Amino acid sequence: MALLEVEDLCIDYKTKNGYLKAVDGVSFSLERGASLGFVGESGCGKTTIGMGLMGMLPPNGVVRRGRILFEGEDLLRVSAEEMRRVRWRKIAMIFQAAMNALNPVQRVGEQVAEAMLVHNPSLGKEKALKAVEELFELVGLQTDRIRDYPHQYSGGMKQRAIIAMSLACRPSLIIADEPTTALDVIVQDQILAEIRALQKEFNIGIIFISHDISIVADMCHDIGIMYAGQLVEYGPREDVFDSPAHPYTRALLSSFPTLTGKRTDLVPIAGETPDLVHPPEGCRFYDRCQEQIPACREKVSRWVAISPGHKALCCRCEMDGR
Amino acid sequence: MELRRYILKRLVQITIIFFVILTVLFLLFRLAPGDPVSRMVDPDMTPEDAEQLIHQLGLDKPLGIQYLVYLKNFFTGHFGISFHYGEPVVDVIWNRLPNTILLFTTSIILSALVGIFLGKIASWHKGEKTDSVMTIGALVTHTLFLPWLALILIWVFGYKLGWFPINGMISEEVWLDPDAGFIAKGLDIGYHMILPLTTLFLIHFGAYLLIMRSSMLETLKEDYILTARAKGLEEKDIRDRHAAPNAALPVVTSVGLSLAFSINGGALTETVFTWPGIGRELVFSVSQNDYPLAQASFLLIAIVVLISNLVVDVLYAYLDPRIRY
Numbered sequence: 001m002a003l004l005e006v007e008d009l010c011i012d013y014k015t016k017n018g019y020l021k022a023v024d025g026v027s028f029s030l031e032r033g034a035s036l037g038f039v040g041e042s043g044c045g046k047t048t049i050g051m052g053l054m055g056m057l058p059p060n061g062v063v064r065r066g067r068i069l070f071e072g073e074d075l076l077r078v079s080a081e082e083m084r085r086v087r088w089r090k091i092a093m094i095f096q097a098a099m100n101a102l103n104p105v106q107r108v109g110e111q112v113a114e115a116m117l118v119h120n121p122s123l124g125k126e127k128a129l130k131a132v133e134e135l136f137e138l139v140g141l142q143t144d145r146i147r148d149y150p151h152q153y154s155g156g157m158k159q160r161a162i163i164a165m166s167l168a169c170r171p172s173l174i175i176a177d178e179p180t181t182a183l184d185v186i187v188q189d190q191i192l193a194e195i196r197a198l199q200k201e202f203n204i205g206i207i208f209i210s211h212d213i214s215i216v217a218d219m220c221h222d223i224g225i226m227y228a229g230q231l232v233e234y235g236p237r238e239d240v241f242d243s244p245a246h247p248y249t250r251a252l253l254s255s256f257p258t259l260t261g262k263r264t265d266l267v268p269i270a271g272e273t274p275d276l277v278h279p280p281e282g283c284r285f286y287d288r289c290q291e292q293i294p295a296c297r298e299k300v301s302r303w304v305a306i307s308p309g310h311k312a313l314c315c316r317c318e319m320d321g322r
Numbered sequence: 323m324e325l326r327r328y329i330l331k332r333l334v335q336i337t338i339i340f341f342v343i344l345t346v347l348f349l350l351f352r353l354a355p356g357d358p359v360s361r362m363v364d365p366d367m368t369p370e371d372a373e374q375l376i377h378q379l380g381l382d383k384p385l386g387i388q389y390l391v392y393l394k395n396f397f398t399g400h401f402g403i404s405f406h407y408g409e410p411v412v413d414v415i416w417n418r419l420p421n422t423i424l425l426f427t428t429s430i431i432l433s434a435l436v437g438i439f440l441g442k443i444a445s446w447h448k449g450e451k452t453d454s455v456m457t458i459g460a461l462v463t464h465t466l467f468l469p470w471l472a473l474i475l476i477w478v479f480g481y482k483l484g485w486f487p488i489n490g491m492i493s494e495e496v497w498l499d500p501d502a503g504f505i506a507k508g509l510d511i512g513y514h515m516i517l518p519l520t521t522l523f524l525i526h527f528g529a530y531l532l533i534m535r536s537s538m539l540e541t542l543k544e545d546y547i548l549t550a551r552a553k554g555l556e557e558k559d560i561r562d563r564h565a566a567p568n569a570a571l572p573v574v575t576s577v578g579l580s581l582a583f584s585i586n587g588g589a590l591t592e593t594v595f596t597w598p599g600i601g602r603e604l605v606f607s608v609s610q611n612d613y614p615l616a617q618a619s620f621l622l623i624a625i626v627v628l629i630s631n632l633v634v635d636v637l638y639a640y641l642d643p644r645i646r647y
């Protein structure tokens with residue numbers, strides 16, 4: 001059984017103009033210990049998926065449809081209290097480093113310990129702090145910094161502390177939402193290496209979210225390309241990179257001349273993303289697509305299998321049979 | 323430790339501010355139009371006594387020397403003789419100081435604590451009835467005219483219902499009773515303090531409530547709140563352990579800032595309730611042209627405010643490690 005199986009997930013935000021379809025019909029699955037990366041421009045719905053999985057959508061967010069089978073249980077059907085106990089114990093989340101994800105008036109070590117104590121109060125504070133020491137060693141933080149406050153840490157150290165915290169309850173899934181976006185390149189590489197090593201060591205499933213396709217290429221077995229709330233291409237890393245099928249994926253990749261070489265930032269593709277309150281009937285990438293044909297506009301795109309496990313949501317793939 | 327350096331820095335600042343106040347007050351009383359001697363020396367004194375006082379206050383010397391004498395007198399506690407009481411000013415005021423500190427600090431601590439607590443509750447129930455009632459209540463009480471509020475309280479609870487005493491700080495029968503112990507006397511003061519305290523509390527807590535409420539709502543949008551929620555904390559703990567300690571910081575700041583502005587209300591309240599404090603003495607001395615007493619009252623109130631400010635700053639540093647470390 002897969003660790004996580006998401007079927008036809010649709011998440012809307014209630015806005016004054018109507019329902020904004022931030023995530024529309026997204027399906028994917030993740031095996032135990034495997035890693036899946038979501039890539040796409042800002043605003044395509046990556047964070048919304050993460051928050052949806054955590055059951056932490058903002059008050060105006062609603063799951064319109066879908067199933068989130070996690071360890072065989074549909075998380076959309078469990079009570080709020082049960083969901084609270086799934087959080088961090090089973091699914092942890094690493095947020096963007098730029099965000100002040102640590103409480104500024106509490107000691108870092110205590111915040112890490114708190115994650116354990118919430119789900120296992122009988123552990124006791126003393127033992128929890130002992131366990132924090134081990135976690136600090138694990139992620140390469142000096143244990144004498146346990147009693148420091150967040151502002152005494154550098155950006156990289158804060159992110160290491162959060163990684164330590166994410167491991168506190170030995171979860172089976174970690175969602176990492178742009179965990180290195182605010183860090184400089186050297187620190188970013190160290191943190192990514194750290195996450196990869198720990199994932200292997202503890203056999204944790206990872207969902208890695210980034211707007212930077214090169215990072216996802218380094219990190220993940222499977223890749224999902226997202227555009228305007230939809231998954232538009234999905235498959236094993238090698239397939240997606242070696243034979244990208246969707247025009248959007250190709251546009252993304254061409255903005256990175258050599259994936260193994262120097263890392264450049266995503267060059268935005270000309271044009272704007274469609275209005276998500278009234279998304280177009282046909283292909284959502286139509287206005288910006290270099291390969292559009294009139295049919296793309298009317299026909300609702302269907303998934304086309306490219307090779308086993310590799311598929312794309314595009315009319316032309318359907319017709320060209322590529 | 324950093325905290326010690328921080329306090330030291332604040333102490334130096336406060337000392338400077340205090341010297342500025344001291345100097346301004348000196349200039350105000352000596353350079354104002356009219357004869358400074360007639361302002362500092364009671365016209366009813368015998369010529370010999372007046373002569374001695376003029377000499378003690380340095381009024382027969384040039385201004386620069388006068389200033390030095392003034393400083394020396396201040397640090398040795400010589401503020402001149404009150405016109406009205408005919409006693410050394412320092413004796414008059416020294417007895418009033420604890421009474422003012424008692425009423426002032428109690429009212430500030432009470433209104434800050436209650437304001438923080440109610441503001442937190444209002445923010446939980448944002449948009450609901452509880453929130454509207456609290457917010458409107460806070461706005462209304464905050465904008466009330468203090469003397470009017472005091473008189474209403476006196477009329478309703480003192481006069482109509484007769485629940486609380488409406489003037490003074492103690493009842494003779496308790497304090498003259500040789501059997502009355504420490505507790506009985508303390509309770510008696512507390513009993514007298516209820517109406518003046520309620521007045522000051524009602525005027526002040528609303529602002530703290532409103533600040534805490536909006537600060538809570540802002541804090542709940544912070545990223546570390548997301549982390550806390552992702553960690554699986556219950557909403558109650560997210561608010562109490564993560565949001566509230568951060569949200570209370572602006573309230574503490576505003577307590578510090580509002581200290582100086584609460585002098586007016588404090589003096590008025592003391593006057594209306596004949597609370598034997600420095601504020602009342604200040605109002606009284608000004609209306610009686612008792613300059614020596616007025617000058618000393620000003621100074622003492624300034625000291626009280628500055629020291630309270632220091633206490634608030636230290637408290638802030640204690641609550642916010644970003645200042646301490």
Ligand SMILES: Nc1ncnc2c1ncn2[C@@H]1O[C@H](COP(=O)(O)OP(=O)(O)O)[C@@H](O)[C@H]1O
Pocket residue numbers: 013014015020022040041042043044045046047048049058060061276
């Ligand atoms: N609370 C919200 N209310 C309304 N719209 C939102 C809200 N949060 C996000 N959105 C919108 O939903 C879309 C997806 O956002 P998000 O999931 O944050 O994208 P990403 O993480 O890929 O940048 C965007 O168009 C964004 O404007």
Ligand code: SF4
Pocket residue numbers: 246247248283284285286287289290291292293296301313314315316317
């Ligand atoms: S469906 Fe048509 S417009 Fe859309 S991506 Fe494919 S080719 Fe381009």
Ligand SMILES: [Mg+2]
Pocket residue numbers: 043046047048
């Ligand atoms: Mg995002």
